[in-house]
Amino acid sequence: MKLYALVTQFFAGNPTKNLKWKRQSRRKNCSNQFWFVLFFSVVMFLLLCFNHLFFENIKGFVYFPGKSAGSATYFPGKLRNNSKDSCLGRYTYVHDLPKRFNEDMIKDCPRIKDFDGSDSWKNSWFSTNQFMLEVSFHNRMQKYECLTDDFTIASAIFMPYYAGLDLRRHLWGFNTSMRDSSGVDLIAWLARKPEWKRNLGKDHFLISSRIARDFRRKSNRKSDWGSNFRVLPGSENITMLTIESGSSENDIAVPYPTYFHPSNDFQVHQWQEFIRKQNRPYLFSFAGARRSKQKGSIRAEIIDQCQSSNKLCNFLDCDSSINNCNNPANLMNLFQSSIFCLQPPGDSLTRRSTFDSILSGCIPVFFHPGSAYTQYV
């Protein structure tokens, strides 16, 4: 029943901010197993929904966390008439941003190729780069059933700004003004719009394929990491869906995109059947690289123990290019043959690998609360 309640709550729009659930999980350390199972089930559910149901069944997609803890701000939009309209409260307006904020950034990208793995999965597996989440989400949003051209009836306003892709172009070797410039331009562009003025941006949201911290540079020294997009005056009222949330309560963590993009229920059931039949000869596995320069990283220890475990553990060394960790087939084969998949932090606390392992029916094992519990539960 609790799982049902949590899932219902997610679709009521406020999954990550439920303080009661959070407090309970902190208090009862001994019930970690329960929380793990709960988390696992919820994420499994989300993954399935995210790919093919997300914009069909989602309810209350348009609640945003308010400033005061635990409360939610809801923008009902202006109700036009009393007749029954299944989109009421769900209408979303999409900003028609100048192309330099989105399409221009991917103009010269090579086409995304199909993943040519085992034949039966050909139509539902693609070698999806995690940084493409902004593009996929934008495309999906354009097919959302409750879009409106009239912002006065919209409950949420989507800004199709490819924040992560934009930052990536200027992250290395550029000065801070280069890294910040399109964010600054965007906020200035928005401020002139009536759509913005209605709720001072509080009904606006965007999605980021990079972690929230990348947009919160601490100073203007060139050596500091990232851009200042999320610390700009004007950005604070916007909700950002991101692959890893940080300190701001307006940042909401969403699952990483995986390689699996089923186009119908049949493909989902087919995959579930396939996964249930897997033999899992390894107790645990790890795909990744050492982080020798990172102080206190547990990865080296995990790799050493895995390698000396005498066939209990399977290790895919991503430092070695022969192993090609970018090929979904290599990762899926590893995870499909293991019961537990270790997910130690890497560049940041969360990992896309967590979702790859869940899809493979492999139970993710976390080493830091920020890798899952404070993100998605």
Ligand SMILES: *[C@@H]1O[C@H](CO)[C@@H](O)[C@H](O)[C@H]1NC(C)=O
């Ligand atoms: C009332 O709402 C319905 C359903 O959205 C719509 O078809 C109809 O045109 C609306 N009527 C007016 C007067 O806006």
Ligand SMILES: *[C@@H]1O[C@H](CO)[C@@H](O)[C@H](O)[C@H]1NC(C)=O
């Ligand atoms: C930042 O770099 C760009 C070109 O890379 C240059 O045109 C601009 O003047 C630089 N800005 C500052 C403040 O140094």
Ligand SMILES: *[C@@H]1O[C@H](CO)[C@@H](O)[C@H](O)[C@H]1NC(C)=O
């Ligand atoms: C953000 O919202 C607050 C009210 O909650 C408002 O005072 C502030 O001006 C808003 N920021 C912008 C840039 O509109």
